[in-house]
Amino acid sequence: MAKVDIGVDEFASAALPALRGTGLLLVSASDRLGPNVMTIGWGLVGNLWGLPVFVVFVRPSRYTHRILEEAGDFTVNVPARGMEDAVSKCGTVSGRRTDKFKETGLEPAPSRRVRSPIVRQCIAHLECSVVYRSSIDESRVPEAVKPSAYPKGDYHDVYFGEVLEAYADEDYRERLP
Amino acid sequence: MAKVDIGVDEFASAALPALRGTGLLLVSASDRLGPNVMTIGWGLVGNLWGLPVFVVFVRPSRYTHRILEEAGDFTVNVPARGMEDAVSKCGTVSGRRTDKFKETGLEPAPSRRVRSPIVRQCIAHLECSVVYRSSIDESRVPEAVKPSAYPKGDYHDVYFGEVLEAYADEDYRERLP
Numbered sequence: 001m002a003k004v005d006i007g008v009d010e011f012a013s014a015a016l017p018a019l020r021g022t023g024l025l026l027v028s029a030s031d032r033l034g035p036n037v038m039t040i041g042w043g044l045v046g047n048l049w050g051l052p053v054f055v056v057f058v059r060p061s062r063y064t065h066r067i068l069e070e071a072g073d074f075t076v077n078v079p080a081r082g083m084e085d086a087v088s089k090c091g092t093v094s095g096r097r098t099d100k101f102k103e104t105g106l107e108p109a110p111s112r113r114v115r116s117p118i119v120r121q122c123i124a125h126l127e128c129s130v131v132y133r134s135s136i137d138e139s140r141v142p143e144a145v146k147p148s149a150y151p152k153g154d155y156h157d158v159y160f161g162e163v164l165e166a167y168a169d170e171d172y173r174e175r176l177p
Numbered sequence: 178m179a180k181v182d183i184g185v186d187e188f189a190s191a192a193l194p195a196l197r198g199t200g201l202l203l204v205s206a207s208d209r210l211g212p213n214v215m216t217i218g219w220g221l222v223g224n225l226w227g228l229p230v231f232v233v234f235v236r237p238s239r240y241t242h243r244i245l246e247e248a249g250d251f252t253v254n255v256p257a258r259g260m261e262d263a264v265s266k267c268g269t270v271s272g273r274r275t276d277k278f279k280e281t282g283l284e285p286a287p288s289r290r291v292r293s294p295i296v297r298q299c300i301a302h303l304e305c306s307v308v309y310r311s312s313i314d315e316s317r318v319p320e321a322v323k324p325s326a327y328p329k330g331d332y333h334d335v336y337f338g339e340v341l342e343a344y345a346d347e348d349y350r351e352r353l354p
Contacts, residue, residue: 009193012222016186019224044223044232045189047196049326055221131319134311142308149226 003167008052011166012045022177025077029116030070039091052163057156063095073114077122080175124168128161180344185229188343189222199354202254206293207247215241216268229340234333240272250291254299257352301345305338
């Protein structure tokens with residue numbers, strides 16, 4: 001399937017509903033640890049410092065966190081309709097013990113400009129380079145949020161990725177999850 | 178003009194291109210300081226803690242910063258085509274010395290659920306309540322960004338607003354900037 005460039009705003013139109021629904025696939029790879037894929041339901045897209053950015057929230061306990069710290073780049077992938085089981089599995093097992101690509105049949109495919117691969121079966125992709133990083137400050141998180149979001153006190157690190165590439169399958173609109 | 182509910186994702190489709198173009202209008206009002214409107218070109222939209230959120234970046238030197246700290250809520254407004262001059266003016270003068278509503282002919286109109294008003298002439302609106310706040314950490318900002326974004330070392334505070342309402346004029350699609 002030929003991939004066509006789309007703007008980050010068009011990517012957002014596809015990605016935001018998926019983010020709230022099935023989830024998106026976040027992939028990061030370092031030379032030492034290789035690639036890992038995890039499901040995300042939280043994220044932000046927009047503009048900062050005049051740069052198109054996608055922001056991901058990753059708990060320090062996650063295997064992806066270790067990889068992201070080494071890699072400094074990531075991809076965000078919109079799954080196609082029908083990939084719900086694979087996406088669900090990527091959100092429940094850890095890449096520390098399992099090769100989730102092998103486990104799910106998802107395949108890493110080369111990116112255009114970053115080290116982290118994309119997911120071949122997905123229909124839209126962002127390639128991002130981390131330009132800023134912060135951490136969620138426990139003391140400022142609303143108490144109402146803590147029981148559901150932080151039952152283990154595992155506050156997210158926040159990675160701001162500059163969007164370097166945004167592209168999609170030509171027919172992605174017909175295959176949205 | 179009747180306002181119809183839209184989802185936050187539909188709002189994003191209208192707002193993200195405007196954010197990168199003409200700009201959006203951020204309004205905040207406190208009981209003590211009244212309403213102020215400022216133009217924003219930077220912002221993020223998405224999902225955090227299962228909540229729809231819009232994130233704004235406001236420098237401590239801004240009049241809006243003082244109001245936001247008191248108010249705890251804000252609205253984000255997509256201007257209509259033809260409002261470019263007013264939006265430009267709201268980005269260049271300070272509400273500390275000028276009533277920008279009076280100056281531009283823009284009118285504050287009551288919101289549905291927050292204290293901060295919307296801008297009557299705008300075509301799409303978000304009402305947000307601040308649920309989290311952080312500050313840009315100078316030591317982590319890329320050096321390449323500093324000359325253009327922070328020539329005065331005036332690093333942003335970052336306000337995460339939970340989206341409580343998202344609505345638009347029925348014909349907003351034909352009137353986008």
